[in-house]
Amino acid sequence: MRVRRGILELGAPVALVIGAALLGVLVSRSTEIYFINALVAVSMVVAIYVFVGNSGVVSFGHISFVAVGVWAAGVLSVPEQEKPAFMPYLFDFLRDTTVGNVWSLLAAGVAAGVFALLVGLPLMRLSGLAAGIATFAVLEITNNILRYYEKVGPGLNTFSSVPETTDLRQAAIGAVVVIVAAFVYQRSRFGRQLRATREDPAAARAVGVSIYRQRLGAFALSGFLAGLAGGLYVHFLPINVDAVYLDLTFITLAMLVIGGSTSLWGAVVGALAVSALDSVLASAENGIDLLGRTVEVPAGTRIVVVSALMALVLILRPSGLTGGRELSFDPLWRMLRPS
Amino acid sequence: MSLLLASGLTDFLRDAVDLQVQVDAIGLGAIFALMAVGIGLVFGVLRLVNFAYGQLIMAGAFALAFASDRGWPVALGIALCFAVVIVLSLAMERAVFRPLRTQSPAVMLIATFAVAFLLQSIALLWFGPLGKTAASLAELNRPVTIGDVNIRKIAIVAIVTAALCLGLLVLLLNRTSLGLHMRAAAMDFQTARLVGVRANLVSAAAVLIAGVLAAVVAVLLTVQFPTVTPTFALRETIVVLAGVVVGGMTRLLSATLGGFTIGYVFGLLGGALPTAQSQYLSTFVFGLVILVLLVRPGGLFTRGRPAVERV
Numbered sequence: 001m002r003v004r005r006g007i008l009e010l011g012a013p014v015a016l017v018i019g020a021a022l023l024g025v026l027v028s029r030s031t032e033i034y035f036i037n038a039l040v041a042v043s044m045v046v047a048i049y050v051f052v053g054n055s056g057v058v059s060f061g062h063i064s065f066v067a068v069g070v071w072a073a074g075v076l077s078v079p080e081q082e083k084p085a086f087m088p089y090l091f092d093f094l095r096d097t098t099v100g101n102v103w104s105l106l107a108a109g110v111a112a113g114v115f116a117l118l119v120g121l122p123l124m125r126l127s128g129l130a131a132g133i134a135t136f137a138v139l140e141i142t143n144n145i146l147r148y149y150e151k152v153g154p155g156l157n158t159f160s161s162v163p164e165t166t167d168l169r170q171a172a173i174g175a176v177v178v179i180v181a182a183f184v185y186q187r188s189r190f191g192r193q194l195r196a197t198r199e200d201p202a203a204a205r206a207v208g209v210s211i212y213r214q215r216l217g218a219f220a221l222s223g224f225l226a227g228l229a230g231g232l233y234v235h236f237l238p239i240n241v242d243a244v245y246l247d248l249t250f251i252t253l254a255m256l257v258i259g260g261s262t263s264l265w266g267a268v269v270g271a272l273a274v275s276a277l278d279s280v281l282a283s284a285e286n287g288i289d290l291l292g293r294t295v296e297v298p299a300g301t302r303i304v305v306v307s308a309l310m311a312l313v314l315i316l317r318p319s320g321l322t323g324g325r326e327l328s329f330d331p332l333w334r335m336l337r338p339s
Numbered sequence: 340m341s342l343l344l345a346s347g348l349t350d351f352l353r354d355a356v357d358l359q360v361q362v363d364a365i366g367l368g369a370i371f372a373l374m375a376v377g378i379g380l381v382f383g384v385l386r387l388v389n390f391a392y393g394q395l396i397m398a399g400a401f402a403l404a405f406a407s408d409r410g411w412p413v414a415l416g417i418a419l420c421f422a423v424v425i426v427l428s429l430a431m432e433r434a435v436f437r438p439l440r441t442q443s444p445a446v447m448l449i450a451t452f453a454v455a456f457l458l459q460s461i462a463l464l465w466f467g468p469l470g471k472t473a474a475s476l477a478e479l480n481r482p483v484t485i486g487d488v489n490i491r492k493i494a495i496v497a498i499v500t501a502a503l504c505l506g507l508l509v510l511l512l513n514r515t516s517l518g519l520h521m522r523a524a525a526m527d528f529q530t531a532r533l534v535g536v537r538a539n540l541v542s543a544a545a546v547l548i549a550g551v552l553a554a555v556v557a558v559l560l561t562v563q564f565p566t567v568t569p570t571f572a573l574r575e576t577i578v579v580l581a582g583v584v585v586g587g588m589t590r591l592l593s594a595t596l597g598g599f600t601i602g603y604v605f606g607l608l609g610g611a612l613p614t615a616q617s618q619y620l621s622t623f624v625f626g627l628v629i630l631v632l633l634v635r636p637g638g639l640f641t642r643g644r645p646a647v648e649r650v
Contacts, residue, residue: 058445122633129388129444130636133584136577137625137632144621246573250456257449300464307457314450315435318442 005328010183012327013268014176017042020272021172032168034282038275039171040232042268043178044248045255047225049267050182051218052256054191056198057127060249061119061135064142065223067244068115069108069230071146074159077104077235086157089150101165101235105174108231109224116223117216124215139249147241158240166236174232178225182264185221194218198262254310260320265327273321278306350613357611358488364606366494368599369501373556374579375598376508377549379591382583383525384545385436386444390451393576394458395431395550399424399557400567401462404471413475421554427458428550432543440542462569470568473561480562493562504555505595508548512591517544525591578605581628587638596640601628 017039024035048062075087076099083095099107123134146153166174185191194214196204201211233239251274259270281302313321374392381389402423406416435454439447479496482489512518517540523531524541532538560572579598586597601624608620631639 126632126636129584129588130632133581134629134632137581137628140625141622144619148618250452253449254453303460304464307453307460311450311453311457314446314453315438318446
């Protein structure tokens with residue numbers, strides 16, 4: 001029973017991701033980009049879920065870890081002769097170092113993980129609203145520094161000429177890696193302890209769980225995964241500092257909450273559902289064929305509809321589409337075998 | 340190096356005590372204090388952090404820009420601004436806040452996040468990213484000379500208006516039965532309901548007053564920043580939210596003081612720091628925010644044992 005549940009807990013999200021990737025293979029090149037985008041979104045949302053979902057503490061700061069990942073992978077993988085063109089003030093060792101695809105992703109994860117650990121050391125002492133605002137402050141500070149400190153990156157310039165290695169295969173592998181990490185963590189001793197502190201802090205403390213340590217561990221792991229997702233992101237599109245700021249913070253948090261923030265299944269479902277809706281509307285802005293008729297909506301409708309739907313889901317179903325539970329066929333079994 | 344630092348410091352101190360910088364900083368602090376009251380009042384009654392507060396101000400600013408575009412008289416423009424903001428706030432209360440009243444703070448915060456982005460994207464669709472200009476009150480931006488210093492009229496207007504609004508609010512809260520009900524609800528919503536406070540009335544009243552204050556802030560802010568874009572007042576709201584939490588959300592007074600302080604610090608550092616450093620203004624201010632939260636997570640201006648415990 002326990003094993004079967006475990007297989008489903010890991011298998012269902014992975015199957016969903018692989019299904020999305022396979023669907024992406026079938027469609028045209030111009031539509032493929034939406035699928036890659038959705039898979040990168042899955043990595044980010046699951047990375048955020050590792051901390052927010054398991055601890056129950058809302059963090060507005062995770063996009064700063066994505067940003068650090070973007071910077072690390074981007075700066076390290078631009079070919080050396082291209083660097084002076086848009087990053088003229090880099091530190092010498094950054095200017096002279098260029099690494100391959102996998103190494104740059106790893107560097108993105110490690111840089112963001114270390115950053116999250118350092119930030120978490122003081123911040124994880126906080127809880128509630130103070131923690132929320134403090135993580136927001138981290139986002140503001142990170143964004144402010146990356147925007148103006150041109151020794152570590154392009155500042156306001158766009159990351160052009162980063163090798164675009166994030167194709168469907170890499171995005172899918174990345175998403176699966178992040179999901180497996182999240183699964184292993186939440187089934188581990190540490191994950192269970194952290195979930196216990198989410199459900200009842202006092203009881204968890206009484207049995208000897210250190211809330212601070214468990215939160216810190218999850219924060220660092222989740223920062224590492226967010227950095228990895230950031231690495232995938234910069235290898236997918238030429239982006240700049242505004243791409244990893246408030247809008248992305250909002251959309252990823254909304255994906256998590258819409259899916260159901262307390263389950264891995266919810267994080268994956270939320271990311272894919274919102275991405276799908278977003279993509280359909282984006283292509284509707286260019287006109288799509290629907291049942292033989294061309295439907296076209298004015299440009300900018302997309303974001304209005306998406307945010308309206310998000311507000312609606314939050315009002316009608318605050319615990320998310322999945323109810324914050326892992327996928328389970330138990331209710332189905334009970335229905336088939338009433339006894 | 341140390342000489343350079345010392346001369347930089349004296350420059351900074353000289354600029355910081357400059358009367359003009361001081362008045363501007365207090366003016367900004369006054370506007371932020373009004374926003375802090377709007378956020379703190381709703382939080383007190385509904386236990387809801389209204390992230391969409393800035394978008395209410397943005398909507399009001401667009402109303403002003405619309406009026407000045409059409410060449411309407413100033414009074415009519417301000418009336419339109421108040422009408423738009425108040426209708427929007429009440430609609431928000433009815434459609435979003437009220438159904439979510441029993442949900443966890445995190446869900447409510449993210450719901451207001453969604454509303455904020457909804458309003459912002461509607462503005463983007465409607466007015467475009469470049470926005471419009473609200474010019475009818477531009478005259479207030481000119482300086483007046485008192486003694487031998489130039490002070491922008493708007494700074495004085497902002498300080499006087501804020502003092503007036505806060506005074507009226509204190510009267511409302513302390514001298515009327517509605518104010519009594521609101522204070523009771525802020526203290527303990529459930530018990531207040533048990534003794535006959537009407538929940539929907541107080542929550543609507545809190546949102547309404549916050550809306551009126553948002554309209555006032557919209558008028559004051561458009562004078563200083565006449566270009567109204569969909570992200571108008573977004574940054575200010577984030578800063579004020581931080582200020583409110585730093586001050587202490589549990590009491591209206593401490594929240595207001597927090598808002599004023601962060602506005603004052605922003606104004607002072609922005610006015611006195613040289614450009615090379617002022618681009619890192621957010622880093623300084625939010626670094627301070629984190630520091631204060633670590634030392635006093637319950638708020639800078641709260642008394643006694645902090646309500647929020649550290650883990």
